[in-house]
Amino acid sequence: AQKVTQAQTEISVVEKEDVTLDCVYETRDTTYYLFWYKQPPSGELVFLIRRNSFDEQNEISGRYSWNFQKSTSSFNFTITASQVVDSAVYFCALRIPGTASKLTFGTGTRLQVTL
């Protein structure tokens, strides 16, 4: 069975601080896909990134970066120089072959960025 663990329930930082959100996953499959979604206070789910299990290159997109480490089954997400608009719940998710687009989500990390 698949599982995604986001051990950090809530994180509070001051604007301009860097923050890392942890994600640990479990699967027996060698091929899988990992995702991060953002859920702002308005409630919708915003897609941030998709990464397949064969691509361990870290990715940077503006202030966002992702560190994929197969050896530790982790796919951590870092926001550099956080802003108030980054305040949201962030979900990590896993998809395995044979399940089409069915996603297994973690329980989310609520990030609060204050001035």
Add this chain to the structure above:
Amino acid sequence: NAGVMQNPRHLVRRRGQEARLRCSPMKGHSHVYWYRQLPEEGLKFMVYLQKENIIDESGMPKERFSAEFPKEGPSILRIQQVVRGDSAAYFCASSPWATENTEAFFGQGTRLTVV
């Protein structure tokens, strides 16, 4: 190209009533997924449908819940005889085809409150 449209955004039902949640996928998408998000929890997969077919309903409660995706019209998630525990946000996602490296696009969700 409009995104995934869910309506209503908010729905209040008394215990014992029926709730009907609608999801119109993105244009050209024939695969629909329903997820439920209980308060302070991550999203849990409920059901995956393709036009006129239920492909995977492994996450659907055995009683009172049903889903359909007719040839014409939106996908409907129906909850009969609602109870307080059904209060949650229900998200719909759609994708153009059923492969693991395809991103599923989420709607804004329907927040069901049972009073």
